[in-house]
Amino acid sequence: MLVRREFLISKLYNFALINMLTTKNNITVMILKKISRVRILQLFLLLPLLIVISGTTSVSAQTANYFIYPDHFAIKQFRSTVGLSLSDLPEDMVEEGSDFIRGPLFNAQALFGLPENFQIYGGFYTNFITYHFSLGPKWNHQINQFAFAIGYDIAYWFGALNQFGFKSKVNGWIHYPNITLGYDFEKFAISIKTEAIIQTGRTEKADDVEVSSSLNTFAGVIIGIYVEQPLWKDQYLLLGLKSNITKFYYPIWAALPTFNRYFYIPEFVVGFNL
Numbered sequence: 001m002l003v004r005r006e007f008l009i010s011k012l013y014n015f016a017l018i019n020m021l022t023t024k025n026n027i028t029v030m031i032l033k034k035i036s037r038v039r040i041l042q043l044f045l046l047l048p049l050l051i052v053i054s055g056t057t058s059v060s061a062q063t064a065n066y067f068i069y070p071d072h073f074a075i076k077q078f079r080s081t082v083g084l085s086l087s088d089l090p091e092d093m094v095e096e097g098s099d100f101i102r103g104p105l106f107n108a109q110a111l112f113g114l115p116e117n118f119q120i121y122g123g124f125y126t127n128f129i130t131y132h133f134s135l136g137p138k139w140n141h142q143i144n145q146f147a148f149a150i151g152y153d154i155a156y157w158f159g160a161l162n163q164f165g166f167k168s169k170v171n172g173w174i175h176y177p178n179i180t181l182g183y184d185f186e187k188f189a190i191s192i193k194t195e196a197i198i199q200t201g202r203t204e205k206a207d208d209v210e211v212s213s214s215l216n217t218f219a220g221v222i223i224g225i226y227v228e229q230p231l232w233k234d235q236y237l238l239l240g241l242k243s244n245i246t247k248f249y250y251p252i253w254a255a256l257p258t259f260n261r262y263f264y265i266p267e268f269v270v271g272f273n274l
Helices: 002-025 026-054 250-255
Strands: 078-087 105-113 116-125 131-143 146-161 168-184 190-208 209-213 217-232 235-246 263-273
Touching: 078 235, 105 235, 116 146, 131 168, 146 250, 168 250, 217 263
Parallel strands: none
Antiparallel strands: 078 105, 078 263, 105 116, 116 131, 131 146, 146 168, 168 190, 190 209, 190 217, 217 235, 235 263
């Protein structure tokens, strides 16, 4: 009975895939997209648990290469991380035909140590139609294995789209005051980072029409939970789940969202601390 059931499931999936390729049935495409999102969600939720269970090497404060966890920094010490994130975008915010916006968001980030537990943070994010640069100070403090940090990042971002009948450009400024709390379990570290999203200006241009806005508005919050653990020698694996609760999510500006309400956008993060 079990073999027959698996055989039937396989036949149904193959039928759906063939139907999608030959007839481009919209209902089938929607179902398969939902299935893939569920699998991605399950994978990202299971990975931190698997990493925690499999960890066997303890990490000392002198050798740790944490990036999100507010670790102690020596003066002129440099740390960096590279990675990508995937977001599950609301269907009513991004239309079915806007699949080019659903791609991953690649990032490169760095920290540079200053005196008195201060650091300078710099970050770069892109999905190849949008570019986001951020810079800001950070201060951290440790109490045994607990640590916390406060920071204030200022970002300039811009984008351009000259495809699919669009000829649009946009640029703007966003401020991210943030607080991070973390705990070092020796074999790994867990951190919770909360950021406010404050838009201070945005300029949009469609063909020859340009609209500038001086916003200074609170656009939402980002709450992220991150796990960092040694992967190989000094390289660390970073996994995170970010909850974006916001009226404006800059990576999808090209979808021209016009809703004036808050959306919940989960964002799954994978990174490598170098």
